[in-house]
Each structure stands twice: as structure tokens, then as C-alpha cells.
Amino acid sequence: MGLNELVYWKPPKDVARLKVAEPFKIKSIEPIRQTTRAYRRRILQRARYNLFNVSSRDIFLDFLTDSGTGAMSQSQWAALQQGDESYAGSVSFDLLRDTVRDLFGFKHVLPSHQGRSAELVLMSHFISKKGLVVPGNLHFDTTGAHIEFQGGVIKEFPDRRIADLDDFSLFKGDIDLKRFAPYMEKNHRKIPLVVLTATCNSGGGQPVSLANVAAVGKICRKHRIPLFIDSARIIENAYFIKTYEPGYSRKSIRTILREFLSHADGAIMSAKKDGLVNIGGFIATNNEEYYENFRRYTILFDGFITYGGLAGRDLAAIAVGLREATDLDYLRYRISQAAYLATRLWQAGVRVVLPPGGHAVYIDARAFCPHLPVGQYPGHALTLALYLESGIRSCEIGTLLRGRDPQTGEDRTKGLDLLRLAIPRRVYSYNQLDYVIDAILKLKKNAHTIRGVKFVREAPFLRHFTSEFALI
Numbered sequence: 001m002g003l004n005e006l007v008y009w010k011p012p013k014d015v016a017r018l019k020v021a022e023p024f025k026i027k028s029i030e031p032i033r034q035t036t037r038a039y040r041r042r043i044l045q046r047a048r049y050n051l052f053n054v055s056s057r058d059i060f061l062d063f064l065t066d067s068g069t070g071a072m073s074q075s076q077w078a079a080l081q082q083g084d085e086s087y088a089g090s091v092s093f094d095l096l097r098d099t100v101r102d103l104f105g106f107k108h109v110l111p112s113h114q115g116r117s118a119e120l121v122l123m124s125h126f127i128s129k130k131g132l133v134v135p136g137n138l139h140f141d142t143t144g145a146h147i148e149f150q151g152g153v154i155k156e157f158p159d160r161r162i163a164d165l166d167d168f169s170l171f172k173g174d175i176d177l178k179r180f181a182p183y184m185e186k187n188h189r190k191i192p193l194v195v196l197t198a199t200c201n202s203g204g205g206q207p208v209s210l211a212n213v214a215a216v217g218k219i220c221r222k223h224r225i226p227l228f229i230d231s232a233r234i235i236e237n238a239y240f241i242k243t244y245e246p247g248y249s250r251k252s253i254r255t256i257l258r259e260f261l262s263h264a265d266g267a268i269m270s271a272k273k274d275g276l277v278n279i280g281g282f283i284a285t286n287n288e289e290y291y292e293n294f295r296r297y298t299i300l301f302d303g304f305i306t307y308g309g310l311a312g313r314d315l316a317a318i319a320v321g322l323r324e325a326t327d328l329d330y331l332r333y334r335i336s337q338a339a340y341l342a343t344r345l346w347q348a349g350v351r352v353v354l355p356p357g358g359h360a361v362y363i364d365a366r367a368f369c370p371h372l373p374v375g376q377y378p379g380h381a382l383t384l385a386l387y388l389e390s391g392i393r394s395c396e397i398g399t400l401l402r403g404r405d406p407q408t409g410e411d412r413t414k415g416l417d418l419l420r421l422a423i424p425r426r427v428y429s430y431n432q433l434d435y436v437i438d439a440i441l442k443l444k445k446n447a448h449t450i451r452g453v454k455f456v457r458e459a460p461f462l463r464h465f466t467s468e469f470a471l472i
């Protein structure tokens with residue numbers, strides 16, 4: 001957006017009014033149990049201080065991710081029963097394809113078993129030789145890993161305000177056009193595609209404005225470079241546009257989605273987020289040549305083109321989930337949970353990413369643990385302390401996740417060290433969010449006792465998943 005049109009988030013005076021009553025009732029429950037601190041201390045030791053190694057049996061509230069952890073609706077469960085398991089020409093595929101055509105405006109749809117397999121297909125096609133550069137706002141870690149896996153190079157142009165927690169501008173997920181445009185001018189020959197991630201997960205779940213995607217699309221077209229949208233949370237992004245971007249308040253979510261994606265040549269999606277399912281994804285485009293090649297890779301990696309590594313019933317559940325995710329009552333409830341959690345923590349003096357993003361709340365771990373140097377991974381250390389304190393699982397989005405620069409071998413310490421509380425969709429109540437707030441505020445009082453971590457074994461690839469640590 002142009003600087004003059006910036007809109008700012010205003011903290012609400014009465015935070016309790018952020019609570020939006022759930023537009024559903026509970027039909028089936030899954031028991032969870034709290035453990036003791038002594039028990040969790042042993043669990044942490046056994047898990048070698050990596051929360052990915054902890055059994056969900058030993059987690060009270062799980063905010064590790066919003067990916068594949070949501071609750072499906074009765075309509076989705078009914079759709080599962082009607083899933084068509086034919087190897088080729090599944091009717092459930094037709095349902096998914098028609099839904100994506102309608103909501104996204106792309107003719108060709110290829111299922112994939114989750115977001116990263118769509119990324120594999122995309123990058124296998126576009127990164128045809130070493131050294132090609134893939135720009136974006138901020139790539140999610142799996143996207144970045146797939147770019148590098150094919151020999152490509154990551155180049156990111158996040159809005160400068162994204163790392164400024166005191167800047168309440170909305171749409172901090174935008175690409176910084178001032179840097180992006182001249183870069184494209186100079187380097188377009190070595191750029192096979194641009195990937196824009198909406199909302200921008202690695203940047204605090206901040207949305208991308210329609211004005212920005214339009215401008216990015218125009219620059220890409222000028223240089224004949226395809227633009228793909230990482231659409232994992234595109235429906236939540238559309239809700240932000242409707243709520244905050246001038247001129248969109250009366251437009252429907254579907255209209256906004258269609259307009260947003262009309263500036264792109266295609267989309268990849270992890271349906272485990274805004275698809276409201278536990279597994280699945282897809283890749284979609286109108287371009288015949290890309291489709292031809294994507295088909296080849298889909299068959300190679302994920303199976304026949306009408307199932308893409310999924311059961312027919314999964315395809316049916318995604319089709320229903322995508323439509324449910326565009327429901328305004330659902331979106332209002334969904335986005336209000338993150339807003340409530342972030343605003344209450346902030347009002348109690350915890351530094352969090354603001355404005356609140358769509359799917360998660362991000363706590364500034366360097367500010368929470370000022371005694372910990374970046375080399376002791378304060379974000380990761382804070383996730384361990386929160387688990388020990390309360391049985392709550394969260395994850396680090398920071399130096400540990402970013403990994404090492406392949407050129408220098410050094411940790412990528414530029415950027416923030418955050419603890420992310422990702423909120424599963426349609427799963428936790430406001431009472432459970434209040435429990436999280438109480439736990440964090442209690443931890444804050446004893447923050448000086450939080451211990452840093454060091455590697456005992458560092459995994460070479462996407463290291464946060466499988467590395468082992470010790471407390472310092």
C-alpha cells in the first residue's frame with residue numbers, strides 16, 4: 001500500500017469485548033489431562049529438550065501448531081463417509097476441483113498430501129538449475145528448504161515494519177516494493193518465480209494487502225515472471241482485507257479471495273490450515289504449461305493426479321472445509337481468539353507481535369528473557385520453560401528455526417526470536433486461552449530463572465524438528 005493509505009491497528013479499550021461466542025456447539029470431546037511439574041521435568045529430559053519429541057499424552061494444551069490440528073464439522077465427517085476411493089477419476093476430486101475453481105479462480109487443480117509436497121512439485125518445475133533466486137515476503141521454512149533443496153536461493157523482501165513490535169500498521173505482511181521492484185528490474189533473468197505468503201507466518205501471521213499483491217503481480221508480469229501465492233492462510237488473510245483495507249468492507253470473502261488470486265499465476269496450499277482438515281493440500285493454476293509439468297511431478301511424488309497422496313475422503317473433507325472457512329461468523333470467531341490472547345498479554349506487559357495476526361500469538365523471547373544471549377536460543381528456551389510451568393506446548397520461530405546460512409555456516413540471527421502460540425481451529429475455549437495467559441504471566445514473574453539451551457546434536461536440515469539440546 002502507498003504510505004499515505006496506511007491503516008493502523010487500535011488497541012481495544014475493553015479487551016473482554018474481543019471475545020466472540022463460538023458459532024458452533026460441542027458434539028464430541030477428547031479428554032486431556034494436566035501433569036505435575038516434577039513429571040514434566042522428567043519428560044523434558046527424556047525428550048532431550050525438544051518439544052517435538054513429547055507425546056501428546058503429556059501435553060495439557062497444545063499450541064505447537066494450527067496445522068492439521070483443527071476440529072472438523074459434522075458436514076466434513078459426513079463428507080468423509082461419502083469419499084470416493086477410486087484410483088482415477090474420483091468424484092471427491094471433482095468436488096475439490098470445483099470448489100477450488102469457485103473460490104480461487106484457478107482451472108487446474110492437483111491435490112498433494114500437504115503443503116510441502118505442493119512446494120516440491122512447484123520448485124521441481126521452476127528451479128531448473130542451481131543459483132536461481134526465488135523472492136518473496138518471508139518464505140515459510142519448508143518453502144525455503146524446498147528452494148534450497150533444488151539448488152535455488154532464497155531472497156526476501158519483508159516490509160521493514162514487520163520486525164518493529166511498536167509499529168501498529170496493518171498489512172505488515174506486504175512485500176517491500178521499494179526494494180523488490182529495483183531488485184526485479186536488475187535480476188529478472190535469474191528469477192524463475194516469486195512466492196508471496198498470505199498471511200505471512202514467518203512474520204507473525206501478518207496479512208498481505210490487496211493493494212500489495214496487485215503491485216507485486218504487476219511487477220512480475222512486467223518481467224514475465226510467474227507469481228504464486230502460498231495460500232495456507234489465505235482465507236484468514238481475506239478476512240483482514242475485509243476488516244481493514246479501505247474499499248473492501250462490503251465485499252464478500254469469496255470476492256476478495258478471487259480478486260487477490262487474480263493477480264497471481266497460481267497457488268499452493270497446505271489445506272491443514274484454512275482448509276480445516278487434518279491432512280491435505282493442493283497446487284492450482286490456469287497456465288497449461290505449468291499444469292502439464294506439475295502433473296508429471298505429482299505422479300512422480302504423490303500418485304495419480306486425482307488423488308495426490310490423499311484418500312478420496314480427504315479430498316471431500318477439504319472441499320467442505322474450504323467453504324466453511326469462508327463463513328463470516330466462523331472467521332470473526334477465529335480471528336478474535338488470536339486478538340484476545342495477544343491483546344491481553346500485551347496489556348499485562350508482555351511484548352508480543354502486534355497487530356495480532358490471524359492464527360497465532362508471538363511473544364518476543366528476547367524481551368521476555370533479556371538475560372539470555374541469542375546464541376542460547378531464547379525462543380526455544382522460553383517454550384521449554386512454558387511447558388515446565390504449565391504443560392502448554394508452543395514452538396520457537398526464530399534463530400533455531402531459521403537455521404544456518406548455507407554460504408557462511410553461521411546461525412541466521414537477524415530477525416526476531418519468538419515463541420509462537422498457534423491456535424488450532426475450533427478446538428480451544430476462551431477459558432483455555434485464559435489458562436495460557438495466567439501461565440505466561442506467572443512465568444514472567446520468574447523469567448530471570450529461565451535457562452538457555454545448547455545443541456547436543458544438531459540436525460542438518462530443518463533442525464528444529466529433530467535436534468537435541470541440553471540446558472545451560
Ligand code: F0G
Pocket residue numbers: 064065066067114115116117140142143197201230232233270271272281422
Ligand atoms: N506454507 C506456510 C505458510 C505454512 O505455514 C506451512 C506449514 C507450509 C507452507 C507447509 O505446509 O505443513 O502442510 O507441509 N506450517 C505449519 C506451521 C507446519 O506450524 O506453521 P505443510
